[in-house]
Amino acid sequence: MVTHRMIDVNGIRLHIAEQGEGPLVVLLHGFPESWHSWRHQFGPLAEAGFRVVAPDQRGYGGSDHPEDVSAYSILHLVGDVVGLIHALGEERAFVVGHDWGAPVAWHTALLRPDVVRGVAGLSVPPPFRGGQPPLATMRERFGGRFYWNYFEQPGVAEAEFSADTRATLRKLLYSASGDAPGAGRPEQALVDDLERGWLADAPDPEVLPEWLTEEDLDTLTESYAQGFTGALNWYRNLDRNWELTAPWQGAVVSPPALYVYGDRDLVPAFPGTPELIEELPELMPNLRRKPLVLPGCGHWTQQERPTEVNEALLDFLTELRD
Template identity: 55%
Template structure:
């Protein structure tokens, strides 16, 4: 059983040896690192800090490379999956620890899964929210998604630098608001999950219109907090995060030595049944074979009515599942 006392949330910047990351931290005890996705920040874990800290864990959520007030390299090639895993491993070491329990959501999930694959000595256990593990690179490359979904699949639209960067950065609050509500289980326009494909010739955000109201789990203060995190980088507010997508094809080559490898640490997977990820080609079959990819899979949870923003939309269910998993790992 974990031991330790909760504390107030603190913020600092940490030199990982590969970059400098802003981190939010609370509690003491075994280290739990929470990795956010796109277009989020450390703040997407706001409902997890106290629950985990009060259970006796040291909870650390960084703004990942290119996000918030963390370092945002200029070169696209500086956002590969090995770079991102290196940031995590460097962070664990900089925090004075030899191991961590790692939880990732959206893009944070591939980083978490890859870290467990590459450094099982330092990732004691791994939980992925939304994106399931699919070694070696954990996301299908544009050479495949272009054939499956066409040129207007959002990840294909994200590949070309410039236009999308400017569109998303023009009004960060509107961008975050439209994407969070649009991909949530509370979007009234979505009757079932489907891949995000932008109307041909339309701006990316046209497929995520301004919501008439915010869902119960999201308020204007939340939107402004996310927007302020992106404002650190001005007109390049979303360029760093978009550069993660611009390395998906490159990741296939860099991670090729791990083809056929399994994730051999305790694992947990959670996803909403309204998450767009569940509608992607091959995901249902992948979920059926998770026990082969992650032989120590503890559980696989599907959250009814939940969209893409798992820990924000369903914080109580996520916290309950994480605490059960962490207690299982600690025993």
């Protein structure tokens, strides 16, 4: 049974969900999600003898939402993970992330390999620092229409998304899933009309896909009662993160690693990402298998394909647990 509590970490309070006993596995959600995105992983991992903990990361759900934009840098986010591991009485843990949670997981392994027994990323591949700040790069390439740049404008995306939170989440989840028409096209990441907003022409399903229930949507909607600002502040730190991680230019993720993504996910189709994924076996010294591609799966990897994701995670974790 999944239980919930608050825990003090890195100067803030985090809401965590947990189940099981054994080696610690920390599950990190992405945007626009919460701990609930891992609902299909708790039981199987706990039954296999692991202690599973999924926080609402800072700025999300029941956790603290610092007001300062700078409080959402990658160093803060990694600090939360390291602090959480230690607050739970452990020295090391397996760290698994999806979407934004994946860069946090990868950076935790990059910056603090001493606390990471193994790292797995879903959708977003490992962070190899580019030569230019990412927000500035995307702004120049797409004329400000890339969704990162839309998100970086204070108050703009908040206003659009908060007008009808449930409809926003329904559209975001469906449009990036493998069920949506044209899923996996990189142009999905572009805002067609900056005045009308990102979701103006997003598909809105009359019936939810099989992997998402009305109850799931209720739970997620409730977690955004405090709005979207905390979550969007993660994007507003992308250029700052690039500056802060300069000392790790050229460094590699050294702990044992696993990467999983869907072939209808728009993120692996971002400019330069397909080439990066092809090179991962050479770039990642401890990648335990070639990147696992899930046919027909969109962006919400562990929700759309829980059986395949659980099998891959259990193979990876079990091999490393002893």
